[in-house]
Amino acid sequence: MYRSLSIDPDKCTGCLQCEMACSYEYEGVFNPAHSRIKVFTFHQEGRFVPYTCTQCADAWCQHACPVDAIRVDAETGAKEIKENLCVGCKVCTIACPFGTVNYNHDRGKVLKCDLCGGDPACARACPTQAITYVDGDWAGYEKMRAWAARTDNATHA
Amino acid sequence: MRHVIVGRGPAGVVAAETLRAHDRASEVLLIGDEPGPAYSRMAIPYLLARQIREEGTWLRHDTTHFERQRVGQLETRVEALNAESKTLALANGTTLDYDRLLLATGSSPVDPPIEGVDLPRVHHCWTLEDAHHIMESAEAGSRVVLMGAGFIGCIIMEALKLRGVRLTVVEAGDRMVPRMMDQVAGNLIKQWCIDQGIEVCTSTRITRIEPGDEGLWLHCEPGEPMQADLVVVATGVRPNVGFLQESGVEIGNGIRVDAHQRSSVDDVYAAGDVCEGASWQGGRGVHAIQPMAVETARVAALNMVGREATHVGSLDMNVLDTLGLISVSYGQWMGVEGGDSASLLDERSGRYVKLRFDGDHLIGGITLGITEHVGALRGLIQSRRHLGVWKKHLMENPTRFMEAWVSTVP
Numbered sequence: 001m002y003r004s005l006s007i008d009p010d011k012c013t014g015c016l017q018c019e020m021a022c023s024y025e026y027e028g029v030f031n032p033a034h035s036r037i038k039v040f041t042f043h044q045e046g047r048f049v050p051y052t053c054t055q056c057a058d059a060w061c062q063h064a065c066p067v068d069a070i071r072v073d074a075e076t077g078a079k080e081i082k083e084n085l086c087v088g089c090k091v092c093t094i095a096c097p098f099g100t101v102n103y104n105h106d107r108g109k110v111l112k113c114d115l116c117g118g119d120p121a122c123a124r125a126c127p128t129q130a131i132t133y134v135d136g137d138w139a140g141y142e143k144m145r146a147w148a149a150r151t152d153n154a155t156h157a
Numbered sequence: 158m159r160h161v162i163v164g165r166g167p168a169g170v171v172a173a174e175t176l177r178a179h180d181r182a183s184e185v186l187l188i189g190d191e192p193g194p195a196y197s198r199m200a201i202p203y204l205l206a207r208q209i210r211e212e213g214t215w216l217r218h219d220t221t222h223f224e225r226q227r228v229g230q231l232e233t234r235v236e237a238l239n240a241e242s243k244t245l246a247l248a249n250g251t252t253l254d255y256d257r258l259l260l261a262t263g264s265s266p267v268d269p270p271i272e273g274v275d276l277p278r279v280h281h282c283w284t285l286e287d288a289h290h291i292m293e294s295a296e297a298g299s300r301v302v303l304m305g306a307g308f309i310g311c312i313i314m315e316a317l318k319l320r321g322v323r324l325t326v327v328e329a330g331d332r333m334v335p336r337m338m339d340q341v342a343g344n345l346i347k348q349w350c351i352d353q354g355i356e357v358c359t360s361t362r363i364t365r366i367e368p369g370d371e372g373l374w375l376h377c378e379p380g381e382p383m384q385a386d387l388v389v390v391a392t393g394v395r396p397n398v399g400f401l402q403e404s405g406v407e408i409g410n411g412i413r414v415d416a417h418q419r420s421s422v423d424d425v426y427a428a429g430d431v432c433e434g435a436s437w438q439g440g441r442g443v444h445a446i447q448p449m450a451v452e453t454a455r456v457a458a459l460n461m462v463g464r465e466a467t468h469v470g471s472l473d474m475n476v477l478d479t480l481g482l483i484s485v486s487y488g489q490w491m492g493v494e495g496g497d498s499a500s501l502l503d504e505r506s507g508r509y510v511k512l513r514f515d516g517d518h519l520i521g522g523i524t525l526g527i528t529e530h531v532g533a534l535r536g537l538i539q540s541r542r543h544l545g546v547w548k549k550h551l552m553e554n555p556t557r558f559m560e561a562w563v564s565t566v567p
Contacts, residue, residue: 038530038559040559040560040563040564042560042564049563049564051563060448063171063448063451063452063455064447064448064451066167066197066199066200066216066447067197067199067200067213067214067215067216068215068216068217068218085213085218087199087200087203087208087209087213088203088208088478089199089200089203089476089478090476090478090483090528091199091447091448091476093476093528093531093532094448094474094475094476094485094487094531094532094534094535095448095474095532095535096532096535097532097533097535097536097539097540098532098533098536098562099529099530099531099532099533099534099536099559099562100530100532101532102528102529102530103483103528104528105481105528108208
């Protein structure tokens with residue numbers, strides 16, 4: 001059983017430590033703009049919602065890639081971009097219905113969460129346990145995965 | 158049991174892998190008429206731009222992949238299908254039996270009906286062979302005319318510019334990428350290209366190409382004739398169905414398939430650019446796009462091994478990089494009668510978003526200059542999610558589509 005990121009928006013204070021940690025992990029700088037996890041702020045409701053890739057069991061991005069550049073890590077189950085193979089065509093960014101694969105202009109490649117190889121920096125950085133790394137069945141994202149199966153697309157059922 | 162797949166593009170390859178994953182025993186044979194390993198046409202622009210080598214276009218990088226999957230490969234052309242005897246006539250003079258057949262023959266460029274399109278130095282940009290022809294002719298300083306500012310025309314523009322050519326684009330429509338961009342976005346892309354030093358002639362047709370002492374002469378309507386060392390023709394594609402004329406397989410704009418990707422003939426399936434199937438938002442059509450090619454291929458393959466799978470229809474979606482300006486379109490971006498529309502243009506940052514609604518559902522959209530979270534538009538459209546209060550927020554500010562997505566997770 002793979003572990004998954006579990007996100008509990010009710011515990012999120014909007015501190016953006018996760019975005020900082022993610023940016024530092026990948027880019028070596030503390031810049032939320034470079035983060036692969038994003039905290040969405042809904043001021044009127046006073047709500048903060050961290051959001052990133054759900055690592056779908058049957059991944060749209062992976063199927064859509066025309067050059068075999070998205071691979072499954074055998075240990076974590078994460079769908080990872082192989083930068084040496086990615087040509088930057090961006091088809092995965094429109095195929096992913098969660099909006100969590102993004103194109104990076106500077107690199108000419110796409111970026112997505114890869115669970116940091118099994119020790120996600122966002123979960124480590126989160127001071128309120130809004131983001132935790134837990135056994136797969138338990139993840140809050142299971143709900144979204146179930147939704148994914150209903151996205152009017154039987155190939156992913 | 159022998160599964161035969163005709164066509165070695167993304168649909169053919171994904172179907173072969175899906176067949177093998179669900180059927181360890183049967184024979185799986187993949188037929189293609191181009192030499193070398195199976196490759197992706199999507200990657201050709203990056204080859205032209207010298208960003209990758211030919212290996213970078215391969216659909217599968219492990220050279221033993223098909224062998225390990227026990228997928229046989231045959232390099233030949235299929236001349237005809239005899240559905241009664243369940244055989245294919247091959248270009249090498251032999252016939253091949255099948256038990257179940259998948260037609261994934263893709264599409265081919267269409268030539269405009271003008272004199273001179275068959276001259277030397279007039280090329281399509283479709284196959285690796287075409288790419289090699291273009292690379293030979295597109296040298297620094299050479300005059301290149303691109304016929305057609307559609308998806309393929311735009312996506313190879315950067316590669317041509319990086320090669321240092323003097324580029325002119327001629328498009329019959331009144332804007333660039335007319336089939337995936339509205340007037341505002343199409344004109345912004347046009348201005349962007351002009352600012353990058355490219356000559357753009359919209360609402361212009363090339364009527365005749367003739368050889369001259371120093372390159373080719375292109376006659377235009379309206380406008381003066383222009384000279385070119387290389388002409389790249391990118392005026393559209395059409396499904397490869399010619400070999401099916403006598404087969405009894407029903408053809409509309411492509412091979413007509415049902416929700417299981419079955420053709421009108423028993424044990425013959427079709428997937429990818431060659432098939433005409435249901436459109437996600439109703440009606441039928443040919444959806445010649447990468448994500449739908451692989452999705453229809455998987456559905457076809459599952460049905461071929463007896464696992465019922467249905468495809469609920471193809472949603473149009475495109476992402477295009479025109480000299481670094483990225484545009485996206487989804488679904489019914491042109492809108493439906495009685496539906497609301499919201500758009501926001503920020504000319505300074507070169508960003509544009511247009512959303513189309515039917516009631517409180519999102520049904521389509523266009524973005525320009527946006528690379529973050531665009532996939533959420535697909536999610537919002539295909540989940541048929543009720544936007545509720547977010548309809549109002551999006552009408553006020555359509556750039557907030559990702560927040561709408563996150564906020565309306567059930």
